[in-house]
Amino acid sequence: MSTTQVSTERLEAITSSILQPTAANGVQGRTAPFEEVIGGLTALITSHRAPGTEVLRFPPVMSRALLEKSGYLKSFPHLLGCVSSLTGTEASIRALVEGRAAGQDWVDGLAATDLVLTPAACYQVYPIIAARGDVPRSGVLVDVESYCFRREASSELGRMQAFRMREYVCIGAPDTALAFRENWKARAEELATQLGVPFTLVPASDPFFGRAGKLMAVNQVEQALKFELLIPVNSEEAPTACMSFNYHQDHFGNTWGLRTDDGAVAHTACAAFGLDRLTIALFATHGLDVDAWPPSVREALCI
Known part of the structure; x- marks a missing residue:
């Protein structure tokens, strides 16, 4: 039996204990132990919130017109609900x-x-901030969370169509946004170490649609615009992206008319955390008995 088969069987046993399957692939109920760990992760991420960060929480739906204007429809029509x-x-x-x-x-x-259905938590932030006027070059920070939906074709264990996404967003001058992204790449490695999970941090690309999307993905990697923190949940060969760190350059600045206080187009960046994926990764790494997890991990999660 291969390592992949062993890990798949183990993950099936774990997910069946902490998640309640439904009639739809990728749509699961969450159990009390799962929610306890989610709560710990949420608190841990909150502890890294910078002073002055605005907090926004959204329901799982958003304006269709705003989504169309954002460019999501052209880039990811296959994932939209x-x-x-x-x-x-x-x-x-x-x-x-x-x-x-x-x-x-x-x-x-x-x-x-x-x-x-909201595909990413940060999409509703940019028009809200733009409507308030210019932002300082030093940046505006937003802590945002939402249930999100993506019509994923995969039935891979742990891959959900409906999931919780937590993000920190930075809007400001180019050097401010890029420094924010780089800072969070370093913090993410510290977080993963605290959580006791094996990980790699690698350049990545989004699943853009169609043939033109393949070129966009190549450009994204070549320009180092996106990085993902991968954890081997299903297998070592195909680790799961549990966090991502994105530099959007001036895309959202131009789309929404975001300007810094010196009149320049604002740049944006975000650090995103897949709360459900991270929780599954913790159970896959440390086992079902939370009381038996390493003390340092339990302390980090306050559980």
Whole structure:
């Protein structure tokens, strides 16, 4: 039996104990032990919040118009989830749901609303900050969290379609945003060491759509715009990205008209934490009995 098979069987046993499967792939219920560790991770990440950081928490939906303007639709249409609702008269809707509409399934009556499922926590931050006016060159910091959705094709254990994302976002001068990203790369290694998980920090790219997306991914790696902290959850050969550190350059600055107080286009960066993936990684590394985890890890998580 291969190492990958062994780790897969072990992970199946772990995830079945801390997550409750549902009828949909990548959609699981969270158990009390899982939520206890999530709470510890949340507190640990909060302890690294810089003074003066604004805190924002969002529901799992956002404006469709804002998402379209952000560029997400063009870059990641294959991952997007839209909120739809039944439209029509009372009689036509009733006929659909009761199965009386000739040749129609009830889903045929759905129409897109003005909402989409949030794909990344930080997307709602940029227009909010832009609406307030210029930002200092020294930067504006935001701590943001949201449930997010991505229509992932993979049924890989631990990969969720609906998941919690925590982010720290920096908006300011180019050197400010880049320094923020570099600082968080170093902090992330310290965090992973505290958590007692094996990891590597590597250049990475986003899963852009289509043939043109492959070139965008190459450019992203060549320009060192994205780094991921990988933890071997499923296997050593294919470790899981549990944190990412992104420098967006002036993309969101130009998109939303973000300016620094000297009139220049603002640059942005973010440090993102996949809370559910990190929690699974902790159980995969240290086992199901939280009381038996290394004391240093329990102390870091206050559990």
